[in-house]
Amino acid sequence: MSTVEGDLLHTVEAGAISANRRFWGRTVLWLSAIWFVASFLLQGAHELGWTDWGFVNWRPVLYAYFLWAAVLCVTRVVIYGEAGKKALFVLPAALFVVSMVVFPLIFALWIGFSDWNLASSTGRRFNGLDNVRRMIADPFYTNALLNMILYCLAIAVEYAIAFGLALLLNQEIIARKFWRVTFLVPLMLSPVAVSWMVGKSMMETRFGPVARLARWLGWENPSFFGDPLTARLSIMIMDAWTFIPFMMIMLLAGLQALSREVLEAAEVDGATKWQRFWKVIFPLMLPVSVTAVMIRIIFKLKLADIIITVTSGGPGGATDSVTSFIYREYRDRSNVGYGTLLALVYLVIIVFGMTVLMKFSDRIVKRMTGRL
Amino acid sequence: MVRIDFEKYARGQRIRWWAMRFAVYGLLVIWAFVCVFPLFWTVSTSFKTAADVMRGNLIPWFNFSPSWLGWRSLGLSPDTIFQISTVRDEFMRRLWNSVIISVTASALAVVLGSLAAYGLSRFSYKFGHMRNSDISFFFLSQLIMPPVVLALPFLVLYKELALLDTYVGMIAVYTLMVLPIVVWIMRDQFATVPVELEEAALVDGLSVWGAFARIIVPLVLPGMVAAFLLALILCWNEYFFAALLTSTNTNTLPVMIASQTGSQGINWWSMAALSTAGILPLVIVGVVLEKHIIAGMTAGAVK
Numbered sequence: 001m002s003t004v005e006g007d008l009l010h011t012v013e014a015g016a017i018s019a020n021r022r023f024w025g026r027t028v029l030w031l032s033a034i035w036f037v038a039s040f041l042l043q044g045a046h047e048l049g050w051t052d053w054g055f056v057n058w059r060p061v062l063y064a065y066f067l068w069a070a071v072l073c074v075t076r077v078v079i080y081g082e083a084g085k086k087a088l089f090v091l092p093a094a095l096f097v098v099s100m101v102v103f104p105l106i107f108a109l110w111i112g113f114s115d116w117n118l119a120s121s122t123g124r125r126f127n128g129l130d131n132v133r134r135m136i137a138d139p140f141y142t143n144a145l146l147n148m149i150l151y152c153l154a155i156a157v158e159y160a161i162a163f164g165l166a167l168l169l170n171q172e173i174i175a176r177k178f179w180r181v182t183f184l185v186p187l188m189l190s191p192v193a194v195s196w197m198v199g200k201s202m203m204e205t206r207f208g209p210v211a212r213l214a215r216w217l218g219w220e221n222p223s224f225f226g227d228p229l230t231a232r233l234s235i236m237i238m239d240a241w242t243f244i245p246f247m248m249i250m251l252l253a254g255l256q257a258l259s260r261e262v263l264e265a266a267e268v269d270g271a272t273k274w275q276r277f278w279k280v281i282f283p284l285m286l287p288v289s290v291t292a293v294m295i296r297i298i299f300k301l302k303l304a305d306i307i308i309t310v311t312s313g314g315p316g317g318a319t320d321s322v323t324s325f326i327y328r329e330y331r332d333r334s335n336v337g338y339g340t341l342l343a344l345v346y347l348v349i350i351v352f353g354m355t356v357l358m359k360f361s362d363r364i365v366k367r368m369t370g371r372l
Numbered sequence: 373m374v375r376i377d378f379e380k381y382a383r384g385q386r387i388r389w390w391a392m393r394f395a396v397y398g399l400l401v402i403w404a405f406v407c408v409f410p411l412f413w414t415v416s417t418s419f420k421t422a423a424d425v426m427r428g429n430l431i432p433w434f435n436f437s438p439s440w441l442g443w444r445s446l447g448l449s450p451d452t453i454f455q456i457s458t459v460r461d462e463f464m465r466r467l468w469n470s471v472i473i474s475v476t477a478s479a480l481a482v483v484l485g486s487l488a489a490y491g492l493s494r495f496s497y498k499f500g501h502m503r504n505s506d507i508s509f510f511f512l513s514q515l516i517m518p519p520v521v522l523a524l525p526f527l528v529l530y531k532e533l534a535l536l537d538t539y540v541g542m543i544a545v546y547t548l549m550v551l552p553i554v555v556w557i558m559r560d561q562f563a564t565v566p567v568e569l570e571e572a573a574l575v576d577g578l579s580v581w582g583a584f585a586r587i588i589v590p591l592v593l594p595g596m597v598a599a600f601l602l603a604l605i606l607c608w609n610e611y612f613f614a615a616l617l618t619s620t621n622t623n624t625l626p627v628m629i630a631s632q633t634g635s636q637g638i639n640w641w642s643m644a645a646l647s648t649a650g651i652l653p654l655v656i657v658g659v660v661l662e663k664h665i666i667a668g669m670t671a672g673a674v675k
Binding site: 101116164173181183184188192198208245308323330343347351 | 396397399400403404406407408409410411413414417425426427428430484485487488490491492493494495496497507510511514515516517518519520521522523524525526527528529531532533534544545547548551555567570571574579580581584605608609611612615616625626629630632638640643644647650651654655657658659662665666669670
């Protein structure tokens with residue numbers, strides 16, 4: 001990594017770096033790299049049974065990697081001087097993310113096409129496309145994917161409620177801070193505690209207050225997780241409850257940033273409240289809305305803990321999200337191969353879907369705001 | 373001559389205004405109830421006896437008399453707090469794990485993320501084909517990554533590296549999880565600081581890092597607090613990775629809460645006490661530092 005012209009903040013090099021300093025920097029860097037590669041190869045050979053000599057586990061290789069990373073950071077400054085100091089800002093984070101994401105992803109490809117039961121001693125067995133075939137024939141995975149679409153569609157309702165609440169908080173009301181804090185409370189609660197106290201206790205069919213309310217409203221035998229549709233709805237409501245504050249706060253910030261002149265101009269021109277909302281406020285809020293909804297979708301795609309704790313996918317896998325399904329798949333069979341392949345396919349679908357969605361929403365925002 | 377009944381017109385206006393007020397506050401109260409009732413239910417259930425739970429009594433002192441049943445089973449009631457209690461030890465250990473892991477991971481993410489965001493906002497990098505915007509995108513795109521994709525590879529890798537059920541392993545995972553959010557918030561913060569400040573510092577003889585540490589960090593400290601708090605909330609409540617990658621030593625609170633299933637039904641009062649104790653620290657932090665959390669969430673959303 002090296003810096004080029006075009007920095008926002010310009011610096012002046014104090015003096016030239018001597019050839020000797022450069023040489024030693026390079027040498028140390030190469031030595032640490034060689035050590036890391038050598039220990040990796042050695043341990044790999046040991047794992048595969050080619051050599052007897054090796055470490056108990058891969059820890060020493062990790063230490064060698066740390067050493068190499070540290071040396072890399074230090075030698076940036078030694079070799080490149082001022083430019084190296086700038087590179088040092090981004091380098092630690094970049095190294096961290098690369099080693100924690102890119103490497104495991106490559107490793108995931110290696111696991112994904114294998115039959116690997118962690119509990120048994122046979123270890124990893126390459127099984128070609130067996131997992132793919134199994135995935136295509138697996139009705140539960142398809143069901144989980146369809147559920148994710150349903151769960152994501154629920155965001156439309158969440159968005160409407162959040163927008164309504166943001167409008168409420170934007171009115172001239174007394175004790176606005178108090179209401180804001182109160183509305184923010186659900187965000188701070190742990191989803192696991194929420195799913196226990198709301199999903200299992202408040203929605204308990206005999207004594208739960210929600211069930212009581214439902215009975216009072218005329219629902220004979222309230223059961224919130226009995227049939228697939230109500231179970232899905234209950235999960236959606238619980239998840240919405242924890243995340244509506246998040247969207248609400250973003251939208252509220254957007255509303256407060258709207259220019260007062262435009263709103264007043266609309267009022268002077270005789271627009272009714274309804275017109276003012278649909279013709280002025282809503283289009284102006286589109287960029288913020290798109291950001292809020294996008295972030296919400298990203299979080300929704302990770303939905304798992306509520307489902308795992310409340311229904312564990314039931315009844316009959318009806319409420320499964322992809323994450324909770326893979327979690328159960330691993331818990332039941334302790335086979336990492338199939339689950340990893342499912343997760344990888346999910347990742348591909350998400351990346352593709354999000355890219356399309358981003359392009360699409362970008363176009364809509366451009367069109368809507370361009371007209372104003 | 374046309375006579376306008378101003379009195380009547382004004383009265384109509386006033387009624388409309390009052391109706392509007394009424395609707396606004398009515399909706400506010402309803403939603404506040406929706407937000408707070410589960411919390412009230414959790415806290416009040418922890419003071420109920422079995423009969424009170426079954427009868428669904430709601431209001432303390434009015435239709436049930438509070439008792440310390442739930443807190444006693446956790447070893448945290450006034451009469452058991454000074455006695456030896458294995459449950460309390462267990463709870464304190466989990467609480468301590470949660471504190472260590474989430475605070476360290478959030479702090480680490482803030483340090484790494486701020487440095488990266490600062491570098492990206494001030495200097496232009498080139499790494500192969502990747503320019504600044506690509507590197508930024510690389511960091512932010514990690515937000516899309518669902519945990520489940522990395523979970524099983526991490527499980528296998530951690531097993532090989534002997535990092536399963538260790539603090540280091542959990543902290544690394546959580547740092548990775550919140551890093552994109554920190555970068556997102558901090559990038560926005562650094563963009564608001566004028567470059568002239570650092571230029572002046574450089575002229576006065578500070579190095580790039582000196583200017584960053586002495587001039588910039590104090591300026592963006594509120595932003596850092598906001599990023600730290602958001603990261604803390606996410607780490608404290610995380611369940612999925614904790615359930616997979618820990619077993620006995622470094623279990624966090626959510627894992628302990630999720631694993632409370634008795635063979636003969638659930639002891640709602642102790643469950644409620646445990647949940648209350650688990651969520652209370654964060655609720656207090658959140659209510660006290662609400663301003664910063666909101667600042668963090670709105671960063672980058674409004675241009």
